[in-house]
Amino acid sequence: MKVTVNRKAHFNAAHRLFNKNWSDEQNFEVFGKCSYPNYHGHNYEIIVAVKGEVDPETGFVMNLDELRKIIEVEVEDYLDHKNLNVDIEEFQNVNPTAENIVILIWNKIRAKLATDLELKVTLYETPRNFVEYAGE
Numbered sequence: 001m002k003v004t005v006n007r008k009a010h011f012n013a014a015h016r017l018f019n020k021n022w023s024d025e026q027n028f029e030v031f032g033k034c035s036y037p038n039y040h041g042h043n044y045e046i047i048v049a050v051k052g053e054v055d056p057e058t059g060f061v062m063n064l065d066e067l068r069k070i071i072e073v074e075v076e077d078y079l080d081h082k083n084l085n086v087d088i089e090e091f092q093n094v095n096p097t098a099e100n101i102v103i104l105i106w107n108k109i110r111a112k113l114a115t116d117l118e119l120k121v122t123l124y125e126t127p128r129n130f131v132e133y134a135g136e
């Protein structure tokens with residue numbers, strides 16, 4: 001019997017969505033206001049869902065305090081109050097869309113979890129725009 005444990009977190013970050021090979025007009029056509037050159041910010045919310053068997057000795061799938069610490073180091077310390085285009089190595093040549101941000105977060109958390117645990121990350125870029133990634 002598998003159970004999913006969830007932990008919410010948030011970070012604030014600035015970004016600009018654009019393709020460097022396109023003109024400002026082309027970028028505005030595709031990315032709209034998100035392509036403005038001087039960046040803009042979002043209050044990102046995440047839900048980290050870890051699924052696995054309940055350990056009969058602890059009653060835990062995993063200790064949520066351990067998950068809290070992983071998120072703090074891998075997500076909050078890494079992304080909070082950063083300019084994603086400028087400060088984050090992975091976005092030097094990759095557009096920091098919600099899709100690409102959730103993949104980055106998933107990869108960083110995945111590397112810290114036991115292999116028998118399943119992981120899904122949900123990222124809210126705005127209260128109405130959100131993406132999900134489970135490593136498929």
Ligand SMILES: Nc1nc2c(c(=O)[nH]1)N=C([C@H](O)[C@H](O)COP(=O)(O)OP(=O)(O)OP(=O)(O)O)CN2
Binds near residue numbers: 096099
């Ligand atoms: N597939 C994607 N589409 C869009 C992304 C994205 O990351 N992936 N990102 C953006 C913008 O960065 C941003 O999310 C849009 O912000 P905003 O216009 O404020 O979004 P809302 O729809 O929530 O605002 P409303 O008030 O409802 O207009 C765009 N597309």
Ligand SMILES: [Zn+2]
Binds near residue numbers: 015034040041042
């Ligand atoms: Zn944006």
